[in-house]
Amino acid sequence: MYILDDEGKDLLATVKEFCEKEVKEQCKEYDVSGEWPKDINDKASEMGLNALEVPEEYGGLGLNKTTIAALYEEMSKADAGLFTTMSAANLAMKPLLIAGREDQIQRAATLLLEGGYGAFCLTEPMAGSDASNNKTTAVKDGDDYIINGRKCFITNGGIADFYIVTAMTDKEKGVKGMSAFLVEKGTPGLSAGNEENKMGIRTSNTTDVVFEDMRVPASALIGEEGTGFVTCMETLDITRALMGIGATGIMQRCVDEAVAYSKQRITFGQPIGKFQAIQFMLADMEIKTETARQMSLHAMQLQEMGLPYSKESAIAKCYSGDMAVQVALDAIQILGGYGYSREYPVEKLLRDAKIFQLYEGTNQIQRMVISRSIMGKF
Numbered sequence: 001m002y003i004l005d006d007e008g009k010d011l012l013a014t015v016k017e018f019c020e021k022e023v024k025e026q027c028k029e030y031d032v033s034g035e036w037p038k039d040i041n042d043k044a045s046e047m048g049l050n051a052l053e054v055p056e057e058y059g060g061l062g063l064n065k066t067t068i069a070a071l072y073e074e075m076s077k078a079d080a081g082l083f084t085t086m087s088a089a090n091l092a093m094k095p096l097l098i099a100g101r102e103d104q105i106q107r108a109a110t111l112l113l114e115g116g117y118g119a120f121c122l123t124e125p126m127a128g129s130d131a132s133n134n135k136t137t138a139v140k141d142g143d144d145y146i147i148n149g150r151k152c153f154i155t156n157g158g159i160a161d162f163y164i165v166t167a168m169t170d171k172e173k174g175v176k177g178m179s180a181f182l183v184e185k186g187t188p189g190l191s192a193g194n195e196e197n198k199m200g201i202r203t204s205n206t207t208d209v210v211f212e213d214m215r216v217p218a219s220a221l222i223g224e225e226g227t228g229f230v231t232c233m234e235t236l237d238i239t240r241a242l243m244g245i246g247a248t249g250i251m252q253r254c255v256d257e258a259v260a261y262s263k264q265r266i267t268f269g270q271p272i273g274k275f276q277a278i279q280f281m282l283a284d285m286e287i288k289t290e291t292a293r294q295m296s297l298h299a300m301q302l303q304e305m306g307l308p309y310s311k312e313s314a315i316a317k318c319y320s321g322d323m324a325v326q327v328a329l330d331a332i333q334i335l336g337g338y339g340y341s342r343e344y345p346v347e348k349l350l351r352d353a354k355i356f357q358l359y360e361g362t363n364q365i366q367r368m369v370i371s372r373s374i375m376g377k378f
């Protein structure tokens with residue numbers, strides 16, 4: 001559980017009601033079609049859920065991390081695609097908060113506060129885990145840069161109002177030649193590819209993002225030339241903890257669905273929840289869920305207090321992602337054959353859970369971060 005103040009409790013109650021009445025059931029049909037549910041997302045944005053992490057000085061709500069975590073978990077519990085859309089919008093603000101100018105931060109904040117979305121464009125066909133291998137180029141031309149290249153698997157790629165784009169300003173310098181830019185929707189040369197037909201989080205929008213002779217002013221540069229890679233790595237260090245919260249939302253839903261089912265499904269003359277084998281499975285699911293929640297929240301609170309958090313964020317994301325898949329499998333097991341049917345909600349939870357082992361750095365990459373942090377250089 002989360003220890004919330006009165007404002008947090010009120011907000012959580014509002015979001016819970018919205019998710020129960022307007023997201024949970026409605027997203028089932030969008031999960032089948034794979035369509036991004038604009039109306040549901042726009043309603044969520046009207047409630048400010050697309051701008052939860054905009055700091056108060058830029059017009060945001062100035063929420064503490066505990067409240068932010070509780071609200072995101074509630075969204076993920078209802079639909080992890082909604083969580084993905086909203087958290088990716090906030091992810092795109094982070095590089096600006098780390099290295100951007102005041103006017104850039106304010107611009108992105110305003111777009112979010114007006115109900116818009118952001119997209120974080122780092123991954124390319126040959127640069128996923130090895131993000132340093134970006135091939136997109138940004139060539140100086142007078143007071144402008146000309147950007148050419150292709151990003152893939154970009155959340156909100158087809159719906160964003162602003163894009164954070166990494167590109168090589170000096171290929172010879174390797175990662176120190178990567179820069180980041182703030183680009184707005186409608187910039188000539190910017191386009192989105194087809195939507196990915198995904199296994200899970202099918203209610204989120206994932207596309208290629210393409211740059212063809214896209215001209216941006218030098219003022220689009222975020223920070224100094226050559227700092228883009230470090231800014232993006234710092235960004236992901238922060239947001240990984242939140243991915244742990246997204247995974248926790250799925251786990252909590254699995255526990256809720258499995259508990260409810262185990263109380264009403266009768267075998268051998270009694271509810272299956274009376275069998276200790278089922279009770280212990282539920283207990284183990286709950287242990288994993290609460291541990292994931294607390295580890296993720298802990299990493300977010302370290303950030304809030306200005307303490308080191310890189311290892312803890314990686315642990316939170318890795319543990320929660322791995323456990324979400326296991327807990328979803330357990331939920332299917334408890335529902336038996338019905339768990340395997342699309343008529344019941346838990347098979348979607350397994351498909352949704354899998355992404356948490358993949359995006360924002362695979363869990364192998366998290367293990368690299370963790371082992372480096374405990375082993376150092378030797």
Ligand SMILES: Cc1cc2nc3c(=O)[nH]c(=O)nc-3n(C[C@H](O)[C@H](O)[C@H](O)COP(=O)(O)OP(=O)(O)OC[C@H]3O[C@@H](n4cnc5c(N)ncnc54)[C@H](O)[C@@H]3O)c2cc1C
Pocket residue numbers: 088119120121122123125127128129130152153154155156198201206355358359360361362363364365
């Ligand atoms: C739905 C979805 C949404 C996404 N959203 C975004 C987004 O908004 N913005 C964005 O920039 N990216 C996004 N991504 C991209 C995501 O971050 C990458 O897919 C991920 O980082 C892995 O990269 P890859 O797919 O190229 O896999 P690869 O890097 O090709 O990895 C393949 C496998 O090899 C393993 N591996 C690679 N290197 C090592 C190593 N050194 N040691 C051990 N194992 C290794 C990986 O863990 C993985 O299992 C998204 C992806 C998906 C699927």
